[in-house]
Amino acid sequence: DGGITQSPKYLFRKEGQNVTLSCEQNLNHDAMYWYRQDPGQGLRLIYYSQIVNDFQKGDIAEGYSVSREKKESFPLTVTSAQKNPTAFYLCASATLLAGESSYEQYFGPGTRLTVT
Amino acid sequence: SQQGEEDPQALSIQEGENATMNCSYKTSINNLQWYRQNSGRGLVHLILIRSNEREKHSGRLRVTLDTSKKSSSLLITASRAADTASYFCATDASGTGRRALTFGSGTRLQVQP
Numbered sequence: 029d030g031g032i033t034q035s036p037k038y039l040f041r042k043e044g045q046n047v048t049l050s051c052e053q054n055l056n057h058d059a060m061y062w063y064r065q066d067p068g069q070g071l072r073l074i075y076y077s078q079i080v081n082d083f084q085k086g087d088i089a090e091g092y093s094v095s096r097e098k099k100e101s102f103p104l105t106v107t108s109a110q111k112n113p114t115a116f117y118l119c120a121s122a123t124l125l126a127g128e129s130s131y132e133q134y135f136g137p138g139t140r141l142t143v144t
Numbered sequence: 145s146q147q148g149e150e151d152p153q154a155l156s157i158q159e160g161e162n163a164t165m166n167c168s169y170k171t172s173i174n175n176l177q178w179y180r181q182n183s184g185r186g187l188v189h190l191i192l193i194r195s196n197e198r199e200k201h202s203g204r205l206r207v208t209l210d211t212s213k214k215s216s217s218l219l220i221t222a223s224r225a226a227d228t229a230s231y232f233c234a235t236d237a238s239g240t241g242r243r244a245l246t247f248g249s250g251t252r253l254q255v256q257p
Contacts, residue, residue, distance in 0.1 A: 133187075
């Protein structure tokens with residue numbers, strides 16, 4: 029059963045605490061991505077990784093950190109430095125094609141983080 | 145910054161009618177993709193159109209691309225209540241060295257049964 033999984037589905041944290049969101053894929057995709065989505069808005073890119081042990085900042089990386097120690101896994105840590113962490117977080121993976129950013133991206137079900 | 149901007153922001157139609165959504169973008173692209181998102185769920189890829197293509201079909205979906213106007217449209221024919229969702233365009237900008245998609249703000253489609 030191939031796909032991309034995120035856990036947990038809902039996460040609640042107190043302000044000032046770091047929290048790590050999990051993302052795992054068994055599609056053998058090279059690239060993985062983290063997006064943030066606020067209510068009624070589109071997706072904004074936080075971080076992405078094209079290869080193990082390498083990753084790049086997206087448009088809104090401040091207050092977030094990632095690691096890519098395994099091809100299958102790309103966890104996202106929301107640190108206490110992130111001013112407004114409450115949001116819906118989506119992870120995606122994709123094959124990279126020469127000359128293009130990616131073919132289709134496959135998305136996980138998302139994690140809804142609430143920080144109070 | 146949002147590369148793609150969808151229009152309209154929201155659309156409500158009756159079942160059986162056609163739905164058209166538009167996307168405008170700012171820079172040169174390698175390809176443009178359309179995704180669908182049901183409320184509270186992940187996105188699902190619908191269709192990809194490359195910069196050298198002008199039109200593409202997939203089932204009830206028809207996508208056009210006009211690179212001179214930097215715009216694309218998604219047409220859903222004979223809509224069904226199950227088509228109710230948000231639809232996003234995403235662009236793969238060329239020449240930036242950044243191998244990642246940029247998503248627009250989406251069109252929320254409501255299909256009334």
